[in-house]
Amino acid sequence: MLTPNKKEQIEMLLLWSFEYMKPDAARFFNGGEPLSTSVAFTQRLGLCDELSSIVSDFCKTLSIPCMKVTGYVKYTNFKAGDKFYETNHAWNVIRIDDQWKSFDLFWSICELKENASKGHQFKKRLTTDYLFPAKASFLQDHLPADPVFQFQNYPISITAFTGKVTGIDSTVAHLPFLHYKDSLQAMARLTPQTLNLRTAKHEYAFNPSNPNSLITEYFNSAVDIVNSAQSKKADLQLAGDYFRAALSLLEKSKNPDIKALKENCKQGLDYVSLRMARARS
Numbered sequence: 001m002l003t004p005n006k007k008e009q010i011e012m013l014l015l016w017s018f019e020y021m022k023p024d025a026a027r028f029f030n031g032g033e034p035l036s037t038s039v040a041f042t043q044r045l046g047l048c049d050e051l052s053s054i055v056s057d058f059c060k061t062l063s064i065p066c067m068k069v070t071g072y073v074k075y076t077n078f079k080a081g082d083k084f085y086e087t088n089h090a091w092n093v094i095r096i097d098d099q100w101k102s103f104d105l106f107w108s109i110c111e112l113k114e115n116a117s118k119g120h121q122f123k124k125r126l127t128t129d130y131l132f133p134a135k136a137s138f139l140q141d142h143l144p145a146d147p148v149f150q151f152q153n154y155p156i157s158i159t160a161f162t163g164k165v166t167g168i169d170s171t172v173a174h175l176p177f178l179h180y181k182d183s184l185q186a187m188a189r190l191t192p193q194t195l196n197l198r199t200a201k202h203e204y205a206f207n208p209s210n211p212n213s214l215i216t217e218y219f220n221s222a223v224d225i226v227n228s229a230q231s232k233k234a235d236l237q238l239a240g241d242y243f244r245a246a247l248s249l250l251e252k253s254k255n256p257d258i259k260a261l262k263e264n265c266k267q268g269l270d271y272v273s274l275r276m277a278r279a280r281s
Contacts, residue, residue: 068090085212244269
């Protein structure tokens with residue numbers, strides 16, 4: 001019996017997900033915390049975050065290079081010129097046949113439809129439109145928060161994406177040259193923490209209206225340093241820089257949960273000062 005190749009294995013996951021997974025409509029419309037991958041898998045329930053995590057775990061098990069990507073999509077209430085103050089979608093990029101390709105499992109198994117009497121509802125449907133599509137077609141409705149995942153050397157800007165309700169505003173100039181292949185190779189050599197912070201910096205530079213990821217990464221990196229008993233003065237100084245950087249960005253955030261980190265950052269700075277007074281250089 002022939003072993004399925006990588007593409008066929010991903011297609012099998014798509015078919016399984018369509019058969020067994022359901023969109024978590026209640027959480028989509030009413031809010032709530034994401035489910036862990038194991039809970040989503042057990043309950044056969046999830047949204048884009050859970051489905052993209054399932055893809056990541058599936059690919060990891062099969063040693064298929066894969067990354068989870070967050071970004072922006074235009075839902076039904078979007079108006080031309082609107083800004084994105086936080087990411088609102090997640091999908092995956094997978095390396096197949098020596099090329100990185102995008103895969104949105106959630107949009108492959110369901111769609112958001114408007115019902116005349118019940119408003120918007122999720123409807124199950126199976127499509128391969130979001131399984132390794134051409135770059136140009138995928139970017140019509142999926143904009144990665146980090147432009148490297150556009151997989152093109154002259155990425156489109158966020159204003160080109162937001163300039164029209166559907167598609168891309170071709171009158172807006174592309175961003176400067178970005179050698180995305182070299183960037184992806186460099187990213188593969190980074191530690192997870194360094195990669196997360198690097199990605200968050202690129203996301204903020206791409207869309208200054210959304211500082212949330214960078215605030216979170218600055219805060220988490222600082223906490224990791226101060227929680228380590230091995231941290232020296234130089235490490236603690238870096239933690240202080242991270243807390244201050246997070247504080248400087250907090251006022252730009254529209255997310256109440258992110259803004260609530262203000263006191264934590266201040267307490268972190270106080271703790272850094274105490275640690276530094278005792279630390280050996």
